[in-house]
Amino acid sequence: MNEIGIGTRVLNFVIDTVLIFFAAYGLYKWWTFYVEYWDYKYFAFYQFFFATIFVYYSIFEIIWSRTPAKWFTMTRVRKVEGGKPAFYQILLRSAIRLTLILDFVFIAFRERPLHDIASKTRLVEV
Numbered sequence: 432m433n434e435i436g437i438g439t440r441v442l443n444f445v446i447d448t449v450l451i452f453f454a455a456y457g458l459y460k461w462w463t464f465y466v467e468y469w470d471y472k473y474f475a476f477y478q479f480f481f482a483t484i485f486v487y488y489s490i491f492e493i494i495w496s497r498t499p500a501k502w503f504t505m506t507r508v509r510k511v512e513g514g515k516p517a518f519y520q521i522l523l524r525s526a527i528r529l530t531l532i533l534d535f536v537f538i539a540f541r542e543r544p545l546h547d548i549a550s551k552t553r554l555v556e557v
Contacts, residue, residue, distance in 0.1 A: 432513060432555040437538065439504050440554065446500035447487070455483040481529055488525040493518060505557045516552050523550040 459479040465471040491498040496508045496515055508524070510516050516524075527546040528534060537545040547553060 432509060432553065435504070435506050435554050435556060439506060440538075440544070442504055443498070443500040443506065443554075446503060447498050450499060451483050451487050452480070454487065455480040458483065484528055485525045488528060489521060492516070492521045492524065501554075506554050507557050508552050509555050511551050511553060516550070520550040520552055524552060 455476070456479075459474075459476045462471065462474065462479070466473045488498065492508050497506070501507060508516055508521070510520070524546040527549055530545065534545045537543065537548060541548055543553075
Protein backbone atom coordinates (compact mmCIF):
# COMPACT_ATOMS: atom_id res chain seq x y z
CA MET A 432 0.00 0.00 0.00
CA ASN A 433 1.58 3.24 -1.16
CA GLU A 434 0.29 6.09 0.96
CA ILE A 435 -0.42 9.32 -0.91
CA GLY A 436 1.05 12.76 -0.25
CA ILE A 437 -0.32 16.10 0.90
CA GLY A 438 -0.83 17.45 -2.64
CA THR A 439 -3.23 14.64 -3.52
CA ARG A 440 -5.09 15.19 -0.25
CA VAL A 441 -5.51 18.87 -1.07
CA LEU A 442 -6.79 18.05 -4.55
CA ASN A 443 -9.26 15.54 -3.07
CA PHE A 444 -10.41 18.15 -0.55
CA VAL A 445 -10.97 20.85 -3.18
CA ILE A 446 -12.88 18.60 -5.61
CA ASP A 447 -15.06 17.05 -2.91
CA THR A 448 -15.76 20.41 -1.26
CA VAL A 449 -16.92 21.95 -4.54
CA LEU A 450 -19.27 18.99 -5.14
CA ILE A 451 -20.53 19.13 -1.56
CA PHE A 452 -21.10 22.90 -1.78
CA PHE A 453 -23.24 22.61 -4.91
CA ALA A 454 -25.24 19.70 -3.48
CA ALA A 455 -25.81 21.55 -0.20
CA TYR A 456 -26.72 24.77 -2.00
CA GLY A 457 -29.27 22.93 -4.15
CA LEU A 458 -30.81 21.28 -1.09
CA TYR A 459 -30.84 24.61 0.74
CA LYS A 460 -32.62 26.38 -2.12
CA TRP A 461 -35.10 23.52 -2.46
CA TRP A 462 -35.85 23.60 1.28
CA THR A 463 -36.11 27.43 1.31
CA PHE A 464 -38.90 27.20 -1.27
CA TYR A 465 -40.92 25.12 1.20
CA VAL A 466 -40.04 27.50 4.02
CA GLU A 467 -41.42 30.45 2.07
CA TYR A 468 -44.58 28.87 0.70
CA TRP A 469 -45.47 26.11 3.13
CA ASP A 470 -44.12 27.49 6.43
CA TYR A 471 -41.58 24.72 6.98
CA LYS A 472 -38.95 25.27 9.64
CA TYR A 473 -35.99 27.35 8.41
CA PHE A 474 -32.46 25.93 8.53
CA ALA A 475 -29.35 27.98 7.80
CA PHE A 476 -27.09 27.06 4.88
CA TYR A 477 -24.26 25.89 7.15
CA GLN A 478 -26.57 23.21 8.58
CA PHE A 479 -27.20 21.86 5.09
CA PHE A 480 -23.48 22.08 4.31
CA PHE A 481 -22.37 20.12 7.38
CA ALA A 482 -25.12 17.52 6.96
CA THR A 483 -24.15 17.09 3.31
CA ILE A 484 -20.48 16.63 4.26
CA PHE A 485 -21.35 13.83 6.66
CA VAL A 486 -23.77 12.05 4.32
CA TYR A 487 -21.57 12.49 1.21
CA TYR A 488 -18.43 11.01 2.73
CA SER A 489 -20.31 8.29 4.61
CA ILE A 490 -22.22 6.98 1.60
CA PHE A 491 -19.33 7.05 -0.86
CA GLU A 492 -16.75 5.59 1.52
CA ILE A 493 -19.03 2.90 2.99
CA ILE A 494 -20.07 1.63 -0.44
CA TRP A 495 -16.94 2.15 -2.58
CA SER A 496 -14.17 3.29 -0.17
CA ARG A 497 -13.82 6.25 -2.54
CA THR A 498 -15.41 9.60 -3.27
CA PRO A 499 -15.59 11.18 -6.74
CA ALA A 500 -12.36 13.06 -6.00
CA LYS A 501 -10.65 9.83 -4.97
CA TRP A 502 -11.73 8.26 -8.26
CA PHE A 503 -10.19 11.23 -10.06
CA THR A 504 -6.89 10.95 -8.15
CA MET A 505 -6.99 7.13 -8.13
CA THR A 506 -6.84 6.77 -4.36
CA ARG A 507 -8.81 4.72 -1.85
CA VAL A 508 -9.44 4.51 1.90
CA ARG A 509 -7.95 1.48 3.63
CA LYS A 510 -7.43 0.28 7.20
CA VAL A 511 -3.91 0.59 8.59
CA GLU A 512 -3.54 -3.20 8.33
CA GLY A 513 -5.00 -3.21 4.80
CA GLY A 514 -8.47 -4.09 3.61
CA LYS A 515 -11.74 -2.21 3.53
CA PRO A 516 -12.49 -0.07 6.61
CA ALA A 517 -15.30 -1.07 8.95
CA PHE A 518 -18.62 0.76 9.01
CA TYR A 519 -17.83 2.51 12.31
CA GLN A 520 -14.44 3.68 10.97
CA ILE A 521 -16.09 5.41 8.02
CA LEU A 522 -18.72 7.05 10.24
CA LEU A 523 -15.95 8.26 12.58
CA ARG A 524 -13.97 9.65 9.62
CA SER A 525 -17.06 11.47 8.35
CA ALA A 526 -17.92 12.92 11.76
CA ILE A 527 -14.38 14.18 12.41
CA ARG A 528 -14.32 15.89 9.01
CA LEU A 529 -16.95 18.29 10.40
CA THR A 530 -14.18 19.96 12.41
CA LEU A 531 -12.73 21.15 9.04
CA ILE A 532 -9.80 23.35 10.12
CA LEU A 533 -8.82 21.33 13.19
CA ASP A 534 -8.74 18.21 11.03
CA PHE A 535 -5.97 19.54 8.77
CA VAL A 536 -3.89 21.11 11.57
CA PHE A 537 -2.84 17.60 12.55
CA ILE A 538 -0.97 17.23 9.24
CA ALA A 539 1.69 19.63 10.54
CA PHE A 540 2.28 17.56 13.68
CA ARG A 541 1.45 13.95 12.77
CA GLU A 542 1.75 13.98 8.95
CA ARG A 543 -1.86 12.80 8.67
CA PRO A 544 -5.22 14.54 9.19
CA LEU A 545 -7.15 13.85 12.36
CA HIS A 546 -9.81 11.77 10.57
CA ASP A 547 -7.11 9.27 9.50
CA ILE A 548 -5.47 9.12 12.91
CA ALA A 549 -8.65 8.66 14.95
CA SER A 550 -10.26 6.13 12.59
CA LYS A 551 -7.02 4.18 12.03
CA THR A 552 -7.33 4.43 8.27
CA ARG A 553 -5.03 5.55 5.46
CA LEU A 554 -5.46 6.99 1.99
CA VAL A 555 -3.54 4.87 -0.49
CA GLU A 556 -3.01 4.59 -4.25
CA VAL A 557 -5.27 2.21 -6.14
